[in-house]
Amino acid sequence: MAARYETALIRLIIIALLFGAWEFAPRADLVNARLLPPASEVFTVFFGLIQDPGFHGHLATTLQQTLTAFLIAVPVGALLGILIAENRFAGEVFKPLVFFVFSIPKSIFLPMFILAFGISFWQKVAFGVFSTIFIVMMTAFAAVASVRSDHIRVARSYGANLRQIIARVYLPSMTPVLLEAVRLAMIFNFTGILLAEMYASRAGVGNLIGTWGRGFQIPQIMAGIVTVAGLSILFNELVRWFERRCEHWRGDR
Amino acid sequence: MRLDATTVRRLLIVLLIVAWEVLPQAGLVPRLFLPPVSATVAALWGSAPEYAYHLWVTLQEVAISMLFACVGGVAAGLVIGNSVRLRQLLLPLASAGFAIPLVILYPLFTAWFGIGPESKIVFASVYGFLPTLLGTAAGVQTIDRHLVTVARSLGASRFQQITRVFLPAAIPTVLSSLRIGGALVIVGVTVAEMLTSTAGIGFLISRYRTLLDSPHVFAAILLVLAMAIAFDWLVQLIERRVAGWQRAIRTEQAPAAAYS
Amino acid sequence: MNKDVSGTIQVEGVSHTFVSNGEKTHALDNVSFEVPKNRFVSIVGPSGCGKSSLLMMLAGLQTPDEGRIICEGKKITRPDPQRIGVVFQEASLFPWLTAEKNVEFPLSLRGVKPAVRHDRAREALALVGLEGFGSRYPHELSGGMKQRVSIARGLVQDPPILMMDEPFAALDEQTRTVMGDELLRIWEQTRKTILFVTHSLGEAVYLADQVLVMSARPGRIIDRIDVDLPRPRRFEMMSTQPFMELRERIWRQIRH
Ligand SMILES: Nc1ncnc2c1ncn2[C@@H]1O[C@H](COP(=O)(O)OP(=O)(O)O)[C@@H](O)[C@H]1O
Numbered sequence: 175m176a177a178r179y180e181t182a183l184i185r186l187i188i189i190a191l192l193f194g195a196w197e198f199a200p201r202a203d204l205v206n207a208r209l210l211p212p213a214s215e216v217f218t219v220f221f222g223l224i225q226d227p228g229f230h231g232h233l234a235t236t237l238q239q240t241l242t243a244f245l246i247a248v249p250v251g252a253l254l255g256i257l258i259a260e261n262r263f264a265g266e267v268f269k270p271l272v273f274f275v276f277s278i279p280k281s282i283f284l285p286m287f288i289l290a291f292g293i294s295f296w297q298k299v300a301f302g303v304f305s306t307i308f309i310v311m312m313t314a315f316a317a318v319a320s321v322r323s324d325h326i327r328v329a330r331s332y333g334a335n336l337r338q339i340i341a342r343v344y345l346p347s348m349t350p351v352l353l354e355a356v357r358l359a360m361i362f363n364f365t366g367i368l369l370a371e372m373y374a375s376r377a378g379v380g381n382l383i384g385t386w387g388r389g390f391q392i393p394q395i396m397a398g399i400v401t402v403a404g405l406s407i408l409f410n411e412l413v414r415w416f417e418r419r420c421e422h423w424r425g426d427r
Numbered sequence: 428m429r430l431d432a433t434t435v436r437r438l439l440i441v442l443l444i445v446a447w448e449v450l451p452q453a454g455l456v457p458r459l460f461l462p463p464v465s466a467t468v469a470a471l472w473g474s475a476p477e478y479a480y481h482l483w484v485t486l487q488e489v490a491i492s493m494l495f496a497c498v499g500g501v502a503a504g505l506v507i508g509n510s511v512r513l514r515q516l517l518l519p520l521a522s523a524g525f526a527i528p529l530v531i532l533y534p535l536f537t538a539w540f541g542i543g544p545e546s547k548i549v550f551a552s553v554y555g556f557l558p559t560l561l562g563t564a565a566g567v568q569t570i571d572r573h574l575v576t577v578a579r580s581l582g583a584s585r586f587q588q589i590t591r592v593f594l595p596a597a598i599p600t601v602l603s604s605l606r607i608g609g610a611l612v613i614v615g616v617t618v619a620e621m622l623t624s625t626a627g628i629g630f631l632i633s634r635y636r637t638l639l640d641s642p643h644v645f646a647a648i649l650l651v652l653a654m655a656i657a658f659d660w661l662v663q664l665i666e667r668r669v670a671g672w673q674r675a676i677r678t679e680q681a682p683a684a685a686y687s
Numbered sequence: 688m689n690k691d692v693s694g695t696i697q698v699e700g701v702s703h704t705f706v707s708n709g710e711k712t713h714a715l716d717n718v719s720f721e722v723p724k725n726r727f728v729s730i731v732g733p734s735g736c737g738k739s740s741l742l743m744m745l746a747g748l749q750t751p752d753e754g755r756i757i758c759e760g761k762k763i764t765r766p767d768p769q770r771i772g773v774v775f776q777e778a779s780l781f782p783w784l785t786a787e788k789n790v791e792f793p794l795s796l797r798g799v800k801p802a803v804r805h806d807r808a809r810e811a812l813a814l815v816g817l818e819g820f821g822s823r824y825p826h827e828l829s830g831g832m833k834q835r836v837s838i839a840r841g842l843v844q845d846p847p848i849l850m851m852d853e854p855f856a857a858l859d860e861q862t863r864t865v866m867g868d869e870l871l872r873i874w875e876q877t878r879k880t881i882l883f884v885t886h887s888l889g890e891a892v893y894l895a896d897q898v899l900v901m902s903a904r905p906g907r908i909i910d911r912i913d914v915d916l917p918r919p920r921r922f923e924m925m926s927t928q929p930f931m932e933l934r935e936r937i938w939r940q941i942r943h
């Protein structure tokens with residue numbers, strides 16, 4: 175236990191040192207302060223941003239698109255994945271295809287979405303879903319594979335009915351993997367939406383950062399990066415925390 | 428007659444290609460969204476020298492980025508994965524970093540390094556680095572420590588323990604991390620070129636998009652796909668050559684773990 | 688001091704306590720015994736009593752807190768594969784090497800010439816009955832064959848002493864019996880001193896000249912039993928009165 179706190183402490187020190195270097199290096203003229211403004215300056219901009227109603231509008235646009243795509247991609251992907259994996263024949267036909275599509279780069283299809291839908295809310299959502307759905311399906315395959323057939327056999331032999339088997343065997347076995355799907359989906363999804371906004375859009379955090387980039391507004395870019403990084407780490411750690419809480423049902427794993 | 432899965436899959440693929448030609452021709456799918464195969468191939472053929480030039484630019488950027496991302500990622504992964512202390516300290520940081528959408532770094536890199544190849548190389552290297560590191564570090568932990576004890580009992584020196592046991596045992600892990608990292612480098616370079624650049628396949632994609640010339644866009648996309656698939660095949664080929672034993676053990680033990 | 692010490696082992700007052708994460712495990716307590724040349728000695732004891740730890744120390748892989756271990760008149764401080772061959776329970780073959788390359792491994796560490804290495808490995812493989820299997824990879828061999836390769840690897844430098852840590856524990860009953868007889872054949876052919884750790888009482892008695900019985904943790908030697916069954920040993924002996932008596936004598940000591 176003591177060792178764990180010590181590790182956390184050293185980790186904090188490492189992070190503090192990094193921020194310290196970020197603050198100190200430009201101030202001491204070790205790096206060009208125009209290219210790398212000190213941490214304090216970036217955080218001043220950051221605190222200005224998060225109080226700025228204009229920025230709230232952009233953030234809201236991005237989050238709406240991300241959430242919509244997420245709410246479509248995760249249930250649809252999970253359901254498709256489970257259906258495919260549960261049927262042996264469908265699995266044999268589709269799994270290699272999904273595996274293949276998963277492994278090819280998808281960002282390069284972004285222009286096709288613009289050509290098809292124009293630059294719009296639904297174009298970004300569609301691209302977000304497209305970027306995410308395959309990883310969800312892959313994780314769903316893994317979730318189905320993690321249900322052990324001997325557990326089902328034992329449950330059957332003790333007279334469990336279908337509902338009981340789903341509730342007592344399938345769900346507990348699949349939950350950790352599906353939570354992982356949620357986590358990965360959010361990473362892929364957020365990346366997809368931000369990319370779509372940077373590439374072509376009129377609003378959103380990605381669009382904002384892209385505009386700042388073209389204008390060499392480095393403190394603003396970095397403040398934007400801090401915002402996005404903070405949001406993603408927050409969500410990621412939230413799911414992680416939930417995963418750990420569920421860990422005790424994992425039993426032997 | 429009952430068809431087996433492979434046949435059905437092949438039929439499906441043929442059907443998709445036929446649909447790709449027929450649907451846009453028949454006007455069932457907008458040609459702007461999906462140009463027919465024939466138009467795409469014609470575009471590729473007609474502008475072959477242009478594509479070749481930009482492909483060459485992209486390939487150079489990919490090669491250099493791969494050097495940074497994969498060599499750096501593998502080396503860091505081997506070191507971190509092998510030390511309990513470093514693992515406890517750094518892996519949580521690295522996997523938190525993995526959650527950040529790295530695309531947003533690209534505007535910063537263009538501001539720093541300009542819109543030439545440098546910013547693409549830096550971005551793609553960063554993009555491929557973390558997953559390679561995480562994959563290698565995770566794989567290193569699955570290496571059977573007992574084998575090192577065995578080597579010691581057979582008289583292996585410290586150096587021999589590393590070169591004769593640890594490194595051969597790490598090869599499969601390293602290769603599969605390279606596969607992931609390399610694929611991401613390819614994506615990183617092309618996406619960066621799409622966003623801001625003056626040359627490269629990604630640049631072509633974006634330029635033809637603004638011209639609403641979808642066959643030319645699609646042809647460029649196909650080239651990127653071909654590049655990614657060729658890279659993947661290459662690594663798989665090497666994997667089969669030098670790490671056949673690992674594949675055999677894996678399929679022998681746990682077919683279900685293939686996706687994990 | 689011109690006594691012949693080749694192939695002898697002396698263990699003198701060995702004690703050891705493991706400390707990991709602040710937790711202490713008293714594994715061995717004042718263990719002493721001697722093994723003369725050419726003898727086959729088994730060590731039995733309940734699981735977790737420190738048999739493997741003792742063997743790690745004999746093989747020079749671990750230094751005991753107290754006491755010393757002497758092989759052929761020399762104190763053991765580090766692995767010395769030319770004097771002591773070690774065979775582990777796990778099929779501890781390197782999966783990326785063929786059977787033959789696995790057997791050659793200790794020779795190649797010492798920089799022995801490839802041609803010499805090759806001949807020696809083939810001889811060793813022939814000795815364990817694996818002629819013609821040299822080019823197979825470990826995953827292409829059965830459990831028993833893997834252990835044969837392990838034994839060949841331990842014997843390839845012709846060390847006078849062979850130490851084995853539950854080498855047949857992962858095998859099925861039939862293979863295990865066959866491997867026991869094979870080991871006796873190899874022993875008779877090569878006249879090694881063998882130290883054989885097992886938790887199977889029958890196996891211990893069947894193979895050995897002497898059985899050392901260890902107590903539960905902290906491991907101590909609580910009995911030394913000379914097995915005066917005639918050699919060559921035969922499978923049928925296991926159901927004879929003297930064999931059963933020896934087994935029972937060990938069982939009584941281990942169970943409490
Ligand atoms: N490196 C180690 N660190 C801590 N404890 C150990 C270590 N090696 C063995 N032990 C402990 O010492 C005891 C004896 O282990 P071992 O020699 O493997 O027993 P055996 O081979 O008789 O089953 C066990 O309780 C084991 O947990």
Ligand SMILES: [Mg+2]
Pocket residue numbers: 738739740853
């Ligand atoms: Mg043991």
